[in-house]
Amino acid sequence: MFDALAESLESAWKKLRGQDKIRESNIQDALQEVRRALLAADVNLQVVKDFVTEVEKQALGADVIAGVKPDQQFIKIVYDELVKVMGDTNVPLAQAETSPTVILMAGLQGTGKTTATAKLALHLAKENRKTLLVATDVYRPAAVDQLVTLGQQIKIPVFEMGTDANPVEIARQGLAKAKEMGVDTVIIDTAGRLQIDGNMMAELAQIKETVQPHETLLVVDAMTGQEAANLTRTFHEQIGITGAILTKLDGDTRGGAALSVRQISGQPIKFVGVGEKVEALQPFYPERMAQRILG
Ligand code: GDP
Numbered sequence: 474m475f476d477a478l479a480e481s482l483e484s485a486w487k488k489l490r491g492q493d494k495i496r497e498s499n500i501q502d503a504l505q506e507v508r509r510a511l512l513a514a515d516v517n518l519q520v521v522k523d524f525v526t527e528v529e530k531q532a533l534g535a536d537v538i539a540g541v542k543p544d545q546q547f548i549k550i551v552y553d554e555l556v557k558v559m560g561d562t563n564v565p566l567a568q569a570e571t572s573p574t575v576i577l578m579a580g581l582q583g584t585g586k587t588t589a590t591a592k593l594a595l596h597l598a599k600e601n602r603k604t605l606l607v608a609t610d611v612y613r614p615a616a617v618d619q620l621v622t623l624g625q626q627i628k629i630p631v632f633e634m635g636t637d638a639n640p641v642e643i644a645r646q647g648l649a650k651a652k653e654m655g656v657d658t659v660i661i662d663t664a665g666r667l668q669i670d671g672n673m674m675a676e677l678a679q680i681k682e683t684v685q686p687h688e689t690l691l692v693v694d695a696m697t698g699q700e701a702a703n704l705t706r707t708f709h710e711q712i713g714i715t716g717a718i719l720t721k722l723d724g725d726t727r728g729g730a731a732l733s734v735r736q737i738s739g740q741p742i743k744f745v746g747v748g749e750k751v752e753a754l755q756p757f758y759p760e761r762m763a764q765r766i767l768g
Contacts, residue, residue, distance in 0.1 A: 476683050479676055484584070494534050494535070494536055494701075495532045495533060495543065495546075496533065497529075497533060500529065500533070501559055502531055503529065503547055504525050504529055506670070506738070507525055507528060508521055508522075508525050510767065510768065511524065511525075511729060511732070511766070512677040512718075513727070514727035514728065514729035514732075514766045514767075514768070515601075515698030515699060515701075515726055515727060515728075515729035515730060516699075516729035516732045516733055516766070517699050517701070517702035517729075517733040517737075518699070518704060520732060520733045520736045520737065523736065524554065524555075524558065524732070524736070525559075527554055528550060528551055528554050530553060531550050532547060532550050534725075535550070540634065542601070543764065548767075549698050550768070551576045552605075552763055552764075552767060555732065555759075555762075555763035555766060555767070556759045556760050556763045558730060558732060558735060559731060559735050559742070559759035559760050559762055559763065560735060560742075561759055562758075562759065563687055563756045563757060563758050563759075564716065564741035564743055565743070565756075566688060566716075566743060567687045567688050567715065568590070568687070569687050572655070572656070572657040572658075573605075573648075573651045573656055573657055573658055573659045574657060574658045574659070574687050574688070575648065575654065575658075575659050575684050575685065575686040575687050576593070576658065576659070576660045576661065576663070576686060576687065576688040576689075576690060577661050577677075577680065577681055577684065577686040577688065577689045577690070578590050578660060578661060578662050578663055578690055578692060578709055579663055579665075579677055579689060579690065579691050579692065579712060579714065580665050580691055580692035580693065580704075580708075581665045581666065581667065581668070581669070581694075581704065582664075582665035582666055582667050583665070583667070583694070584665065584692045584693060584694040584697075584720055585692055585694060585718075585720035585746055586662060586663070586665055586720060587610065587616055587619050587623070588623070588661050588746070588749065588751070589621055589690075589718050589744075589746055589754070590606060590620065590623075590660050590662040590718060591606070591620065591623035591624065591626075591629070591751050592744075592746065592751055592752075593625055593660055593718075593744070593754065594606055594624075594627060595627045595628045595629070595751055595752065595754070596744070596754050597658055598627070598628075599694075602657050602658050603655075603656040603657055603658070604622055604629055604658040604659065604660055605629075605630050605631075605632055605647065605650060605651040605654060605656045605658075605659045605660075606623075606624055606629055606630070606631045606657055606659075606660050606661075606662065607631075607632045607633075607643065607644060607647030607648075607650075607651075607659060607660070607661040607662065608620040608621065608632070608633040608645070608662055608668065609634040609640040609641075609643045609644050609661060609662060609663050609664065609666070609680065610632055610640075610662055610663060610664040610721075611635075611637070611638065611640055611643070611664065612664045612666075613664065613665070616627065616664070617633050617635065617636055620633070620642070620662055621633060623751060626751060627751055630654070630656075632646070632647040632650050632651075634646065640663070640664060640676055640680060641676065641679045641680050641683055644661050644663075644680045644683055644684050645683050647659065647661060647685070648661075648683075648684050659684075661680065661684060661686070663676075663677055663680060664676065664688035665733065667758055669703075669704065669707050669708075672736070674707075674711045674712065674725050677712055678711065678712055681712060681713075686715075687715075688715050688716060689712060689713060689715050689716075690714065690715070690716050690717060690718055690743065691704075691705060691708050691709075691714045691716075691717045691718075691734070691738075692717070692718050692720060693705065693717055693718070693719050693720065693730055693734055694720050694721050694730075695719050695720060695721050695722050695724065695726045695728055695730045695731070696721050696724050696744075697730065698729065698730060699733075701730035701734055702730075702733040702734075702737055702749050705717070705733065705734045705737045705738050706737050706738075709737065709738040709740070714738055714740050715740055715746045716741050716742065716743040717734050717738070717740065717741075717742045717743065717745065718737075718739050718743060718744045718745070718746060718754075719731055719734065719742050719744075719745045719757065720745070720746035721746060722745045722746060722747050723746075723747045723748045723753070727765055727768060728762055728765050728766055729766055731757070731762045731766070732762075734764060741757070742755055742757040742762075743756070743757055744757055745757050745762075
Protein backbone atom coordinates (compact mmCIF):
# COMPACT_ATOMS: atom_id res chain seq x y z
CA MET A 474 0.00 0.00 0.00
CA PHE A 475 1.08 3.59 -0.70
CA ASP A 476 3.87 2.36 -2.95
CA ALA A 477 4.27 5.71 -4.68
CA LEU A 478 4.70 7.61 -1.45
CA ALA A 479 6.81 4.90 0.12
CA GLU A 480 9.14 4.96 -2.85
CA SER A 481 9.52 8.71 -2.90
CA LEU A 482 10.15 8.67 0.83
CA GLU A 483 12.99 6.17 0.45
CA SER A 484 15.81 8.69 0.85
CA ALA A 485 13.98 10.59 3.55
CA TRP A 486 13.82 7.42 5.65
CA LYS A 487 17.53 7.19 5.86
CA LYS A 488 17.46 10.19 8.21
CA LEU A 489 14.94 8.49 10.41
CA ARG A 490 16.74 5.19 10.66
CA GLY A 491 18.62 4.63 13.86
CA GLN A 492 16.85 7.52 15.59
CA ASP A 493 14.99 7.07 18.83
CA LYS A 494 12.55 9.90 18.18
CA ILE A 495 11.06 11.67 15.20
CA ARG A 496 12.57 15.15 15.42
CA GLU A 497 12.34 18.32 13.40
CA SER A 498 15.83 17.76 12.03
CA ASN A 499 15.16 14.28 10.69
CA ILE A 500 11.63 14.71 9.41
CA GLN A 501 11.87 17.65 6.99
CA ASP A 502 12.67 15.56 3.91
CA ALA A 503 9.82 13.20 4.68
CA LEU A 504 7.37 16.10 5.09
CA GLN A 505 8.58 17.52 1.79
CA GLU A 506 7.73 14.22 0.11
CA VAL A 507 4.26 14.22 1.63
CA ARG A 508 3.80 17.77 0.35
CA ARG A 509 4.82 16.63 -3.12
CA ALA A 510 2.58 13.57 -3.04
CA LEU A 511 -0.46 15.60 -2.02
CA LEU A 512 0.16 18.27 -4.65
CA ALA A 513 0.52 15.53 -7.25
CA ALA A 514 -2.86 14.24 -6.08
CA ASP A 515 -4.29 17.73 -6.78
CA VAL A 516 -4.85 18.81 -3.22
CA ASN A 517 -5.06 22.58 -2.94
CA LEU A 518 -1.77 24.24 -1.95
CA GLN A 519 -3.02 25.93 1.23
CA VAL A 520 -4.77 22.74 2.28
CA VAL A 521 -1.50 20.86 1.77
CA LYS A 522 0.37 23.38 3.92
CA ASP A 523 -2.13 23.11 6.77
CA PHE A 524 -2.17 19.35 6.51
CA VAL A 525 1.61 18.99 6.55
CA THR A 526 1.88 21.30 9.57
CA GLU A 527 -0.58 19.06 11.39
CA VAL A 528 1.31 15.90 10.42
CA GLU A 529 4.54 17.48 11.64
CA LYS A 530 2.92 18.32 14.96
CA GLN A 531 1.70 14.75 15.35
CA ALA A 532 4.96 13.19 14.31
CA LEU A 533 7.32 15.33 16.36
CA GLY A 534 8.26 13.78 19.61
CA ALA A 535 6.65 10.49 18.71
CA ASP A 536 8.82 7.69 19.98
CA VAL A 537 10.18 5.52 17.26
CA ILE A 538 8.48 2.30 18.25
CA ALA A 539 10.80 -0.66 18.64
CA GLY A 540 10.21 -3.20 15.92
CA VAL A 541 8.28 -0.76 13.73
CA LYS A 542 10.19 0.83 10.90
CA PRO A 543 10.03 4.62 11.25
CA ASP A 544 8.93 4.93 7.64
CA GLN A 545 5.94 2.69 8.32
CA GLN A 546 5.18 4.64 11.44
CA PHE A 547 5.36 7.93 9.56
CA ILE A 548 3.12 6.70 6.75
CA LYS A 549 0.60 5.58 9.35
CA ILE A 550 0.59 9.07 10.88
CA VAL A 551 -0.02 10.60 7.43
CA TYR A 552 -2.72 8.08 6.57
CA ASP A 553 -4.52 8.42 9.91
CA GLU A 554 -4.47 12.21 9.63
CA LEU A 555 -5.88 12.04 6.09
CA VAL A 556 -8.71 9.80 7.22
CA LYS A 557 -9.38 12.05 10.19
CA VAL A 558 -9.46 15.24 8.12
CA MET A 559 -11.88 13.58 5.70
CA GLY A 560 -14.22 12.76 8.57
CA ASP A 561 -13.30 9.21 9.67
CA THR A 562 -16.52 7.54 8.58
CA ASN A 563 -19.24 7.82 5.99
CA VAL A 564 -21.89 10.37 6.91
CA PRO A 565 -25.33 9.37 5.63
CA LEU A 566 -27.83 11.80 4.16
CA ALA A 567 -29.90 13.82 6.58
CA GLN A 568 -33.47 12.68 6.94
CA ALA A 569 -36.22 15.06 8.02
CA GLU A 570 -38.37 14.12 11.00
CA THR A 571 -41.39 15.12 8.99
CA SER A 572 -41.35 14.23 5.30
CA PRO A 573 -40.33 15.33 2.81
CA THR A 574 -36.59 15.58 3.27
CA VAL A 575 -35.51 18.41 1.00
CA ILE A 576 -32.17 18.12 -0.81
CA LEU A 577 -30.82 21.08 -2.76
CA MET A 578 -28.16 20.39 -5.40
CA ALA A 579 -25.65 23.15 -6.09
CA GLY A 580 -22.59 23.48 -8.28
CA LEU A 581 -21.11 24.72 -11.51
CA GLN A 582 -22.36 23.69 -14.92
CA GLY A 583 -20.81 20.54 -16.29
CA THR A 584 -19.82 19.13 -12.92
CA GLY A 585 -22.42 16.38 -13.14
CA LYS A 586 -25.12 17.99 -11.00
CA THR A 587 -28.12 16.87 -13.03
CA THR A 588 -26.70 13.36 -13.37
CA ALA A 589 -26.00 13.27 -9.61
CA THR A 590 -29.58 14.34 -8.91
CA ALA A 591 -30.89 11.29 -10.76
CA LYS A 592 -28.21 9.03 -9.28
CA LEU A 593 -29.22 10.06 -5.79
CA ALA A 594 -32.90 9.39 -6.49
CA LEU A 595 -32.05 5.91 -7.75
CA HIS A 596 -29.89 5.29 -4.70
CA LEU A 597 -32.81 6.28 -2.45
CA ALA A 598 -35.23 4.16 -4.46
CA LYS A 599 -33.06 1.14 -3.64
CA GLU A 600 -33.71 1.98 0.03
CA ASN A 601 -37.44 2.16 -0.74
CA ARG A 602 -37.50 5.92 -0.40
CA LYS A 603 -39.82 7.71 -2.81
CA THR A 604 -38.49 10.82 -4.42
CA LEU A 605 -39.72 13.71 -6.52
CA LEU A 606 -37.14 15.49 -8.66
CA VAL A 607 -37.55 19.19 -9.37
CA ALA A 608 -36.02 20.81 -12.45
CA THR A 609 -35.17 24.47 -11.83
CA ASP A 610 -32.25 24.83 -14.26
CA VAL A 611 -34.06 26.90 -16.86
CA TYR A 612 -30.87 28.41 -18.32
CA ARG A 613 -28.78 25.53 -19.60
CA PRO A 614 -30.24 24.37 -22.89
CA ALA A 615 -31.98 21.05 -22.40
CA ALA A 616 -31.25 20.73 -18.68
CA VAL A 617 -34.96 20.31 -17.91
CA ASP A 618 -35.35 17.72 -20.68
CA GLN A 619 -32.26 15.93 -19.44
CA LEU A 620 -33.73 15.53 -15.97
CA VAL A 621 -37.11 14.46 -17.39
CA THR A 622 -35.40 11.82 -19.53
CA LEU A 623 -33.33 10.57 -16.60
CA GLY A 624 -36.48 10.46 -14.47
CA GLN A 625 -38.23 8.32 -17.07
CA GLN A 626 -35.23 6.03 -17.26
CA ILE A 627 -35.20 5.37 -13.52
CA LYS A 628 -38.97 5.67 -13.07
CA ILE A 629 -38.83 8.63 -10.72
CA PRO A 630 -41.31 11.51 -11.19
CA VAL A 631 -39.97 14.90 -12.23
CA PHE A 632 -41.68 18.22 -11.52
CA GLU A 633 -41.00 20.86 -14.15
CA MET A 634 -42.57 24.07 -15.42
CA GLY A 635 -40.65 24.38 -18.65
CA THR A 636 -37.96 27.00 -19.14
CA ASP A 637 -39.97 30.22 -18.93
CA ALA A 638 -40.88 29.99 -15.27
CA ASN A 639 -38.95 31.53 -12.41
CA PRO A 640 -36.63 28.97 -10.72
CA VAL A 641 -37.58 30.07 -7.20
CA GLU A 642 -41.25 29.61 -8.07
CA ILE A 643 -40.56 26.19 -9.61
CA ALA A 644 -38.80 25.14 -6.41
CA ARG A 645 -41.67 26.42 -4.26
CA GLN A 646 -44.31 24.64 -6.32
CA GLY A 647 -42.15 21.53 -6.58
CA LEU A 648 -41.98 21.29 -2.81
CA ALA A 649 -45.75 21.78 -2.54
CA LYS A 650 -46.20 19.00 -5.11
CA ALA A 651 -43.91 16.69 -3.14
CA LYS A 652 -46.03 17.23 -0.03
CA GLU A 653 -49.20 16.60 -2.00
CA MET A 654 -47.77 13.39 -3.45
CA GLY A 655 -46.57 12.26 -0.03
CA VAL A 656 -43.05 11.39 -1.22
CA ASP A 657 -40.40 11.24 1.47
CA THR A 658 -37.67 13.06 -0.42
CA VAL A 659 -37.54 15.92 -2.88
CA ILE A 660 -34.32 16.67 -4.76
CA ILE A 661 -34.04 20.06 -6.40
CA ASP A 662 -31.65 20.40 -9.31
CA THR A 663 -30.51 24.01 -9.70
CA ALA A 664 -28.81 26.04 -12.39
CA GLY A 665 -25.04 26.14 -12.62
CA ARG A 666 -22.89 28.54 -14.58
CA LEU A 667 -19.54 27.89 -16.13
CA GLN A 668 -18.00 30.11 -13.46
CA ILE A 669 -19.11 31.36 -10.08
CA ASP A 670 -21.52 34.15 -10.77
CA GLY A 671 -23.35 36.65 -8.56
CA ASN A 672 -26.75 36.07 -10.12
CA MET A 673 -26.44 32.31 -9.76
CA MET A 674 -25.54 32.67 -6.08
CA ALA A 675 -28.39 35.11 -5.42
CA GLU A 676 -30.91 32.81 -7.06
CA LEU A 677 -29.59 29.79 -5.20
CA ALA A 678 -29.80 31.67 -1.91
CA GLN A 679 -33.41 32.57 -2.69
CA ILE A 680 -34.29 28.96 -3.53
CA LYS A 681 -32.64 27.85 -0.32
CA GLU A 682 -34.57 30.41 1.70
CA THR A 683 -37.81 29.29 0.05
CA VAL A 684 -37.48 25.52 0.44
CA GLN A 685 -35.42 25.38 3.67
CA PRO A 686 -33.48 22.26 2.65
CA HIS A 687 -32.24 19.64 5.09
CA GLU A 688 -29.26 19.05 2.81
CA THR A 689 -27.49 21.45 0.48
CA LEU A 690 -25.06 19.33 -1.48
CA LEU A 691 -22.28 20.89 -3.50
CA VAL A 692 -21.46 18.84 -6.58
CA VAL A 693 -17.73 19.03 -7.27
CA ASP A 694 -15.94 17.66 -10.32
CA ALA A 695 -12.92 15.78 -8.98
CA MET A 696 -11.04 16.53 -12.19
CA THR A 697 -10.96 20.25 -11.34
CA GLY A 698 -8.27 19.54 -8.76
CA GLN A 699 -6.93 22.70 -7.13
CA GLU A 700 -9.96 24.73 -8.20
CA ALA A 701 -12.23 22.63 -6.00
CA ALA A 702 -10.94 24.61 -3.04
CA ASN A 703 -12.06 28.04 -4.28
CA LEU A 704 -15.36 26.66 -5.41
CA THR A 705 -16.06 25.11 -2.03
CA ARG A 706 -15.04 28.23 -0.15
CA THR A 707 -17.33 30.47 -2.22
CA PHE A 708 -20.36 28.19 -2.10
CA HIS A 709 -19.95 27.52 1.59
CA GLU A 710 -19.53 31.18 2.49
CA GLN A 711 -22.37 32.39 0.33
CA ILE A 712 -24.90 29.57 0.47
CA GLY A 713 -23.84 27.27 3.28
CA ILE A 714 -23.45 23.64 2.28
CA THR A 715 -24.12 20.58 4.41
CA GLY A 716 -22.14 18.15 2.27
CA ALA A 717 -20.73 17.38 -1.14
CA ILE A 718 -20.81 14.86 -3.94
CA LEU A 719 -17.50 14.36 -5.71
CA THR A 720 -18.06 13.36 -9.33
CA LYS A 721 -15.92 11.85 -12.09
CA LEU A 722 -13.76 9.79 -9.79
CA ASP A 723 -13.67 7.17 -12.53
CA GLY A 724 -11.21 9.53 -14.25
CA ASP A 725 -7.51 9.38 -13.62
CA THR A 726 -7.46 11.92 -10.80
CA ARG A 727 -6.11 10.79 -7.45
CA GLY A 728 -8.98 12.62 -5.82
CA GLY A 729 -7.16 15.27 -3.80
CA ALA A 730 -10.21 17.50 -4.22
CA ALA A 731 -11.84 15.37 -1.52
CA LEU A 732 -9.36 16.59 1.05
CA SER A 733 -9.72 20.21 -0.05
CA VAL A 734 -13.53 20.15 0.05
CA ARG A 735 -13.65 18.66 3.51
CA GLN A 736 -10.87 20.78 5.00
CA ILE A 737 -12.28 24.03 3.68
CA SER A 738 -15.98 23.55 4.39
CA GLY A 739 -15.77 21.23 7.37
CA GLN A 740 -18.69 19.41 5.74
CA PRO A 741 -18.59 15.76 4.73
CA ILE A 742 -18.43 14.36 1.23
CA LYS A 743 -21.38 12.00 1.19
CA PHE A 744 -21.16 10.31 -2.20
CA VAL A 745 -18.81 9.89 -5.12
CA GLY A 746 -19.74 9.64 -8.78
CA VAL A 747 -17.81 6.97 -10.61
CA GLY A 748 -19.22 7.03 -14.12
CA GLU A 749 -21.76 8.48 -16.50
CA LYS A 750 -24.35 5.79 -15.84
CA VAL A 751 -27.11 6.53 -13.41
CA GLU A 752 -26.08 3.60 -11.19
CA ALA A 753 -22.55 4.95 -10.84
CA LEU A 754 -22.85 6.48 -7.37
CA GLN A 755 -21.17 5.18 -4.23
CA PRO A 756 -21.12 6.31 -0.60
CA PHE A 757 -17.92 8.16 0.27
CA TYR A 758 -15.51 6.35 2.58
CA PRO A 759 -12.60 8.40 3.99
CA GLU A 760 -10.32 5.37 4.29
CA ARG A 761 -10.71 4.41 0.65
CA MET A 762 -10.08 7.98 -0.42
CA ALA A 763 -6.99 8.30 1.77
CA GLN A 764 -5.57 5.19 0.12
CA ARG A 765 -6.31 6.58 -3.31
CA ILE A 766 -4.75 9.98 -2.54
CA LEU A 767 -1.58 8.40 -1.17
CA GLY A 768 -1.41 6.14 -4.22
P1 GDP B 1 -24.47 19.59 -14.90
O1 GDP B 1 -24.30 20.69 -15.91
O2 GDP B 1 -23.66 19.86 -13.67
O3 GDP B 1 -25.88 19.28 -14.57
O4 GDP B 1 -23.77 18.31 -15.52
P2 GDP B 1 -24.37 16.96 -16.16
O5 GDP B 1 -25.08 16.16 -15.12
O6 GDP B 1 -25.11 17.29 -17.40
O7 GDP B 1 -23.01 16.19 -16.50
C1 GDP B 1 -22.02 16.74 -17.36
C2 GDP B 1 -21.28 15.59 -18.03
O8 GDP B 1 -20.54 14.87 -17.06
C3 GDP B 1 -22.20 14.59 -18.68
O9 GDP B 1 -21.62 14.17 -19.90
C4 GDP B 1 -22.26 13.44 -17.70
O10 GDP B 1 -22.51 12.20 -18.31
C5 GDP B 1 -20.86 13.49 -17.13
N1 GDP B 1 -20.75 12.92 -15.78
C6 GDP B 1 -21.50 13.20 -14.69
N2 GDP B 1 -21.07 12.49 -13.62
C7 GDP B 1 -20.02 11.75 -14.04
C8 GDP B 1 -19.14 10.81 -13.39
O11 GDP B 1 -19.20 10.51 -12.18
N3 GDP B 1 -18.17 10.25 -14.19
C9 GDP B 1 -18.03 10.58 -15.52
N4 GDP B 1 -17.06 9.99 -16.20
N5 GDP B 1 -18.84 11.45 -16.12
C10 GDP B 1 -19.82 12.04 -15.41
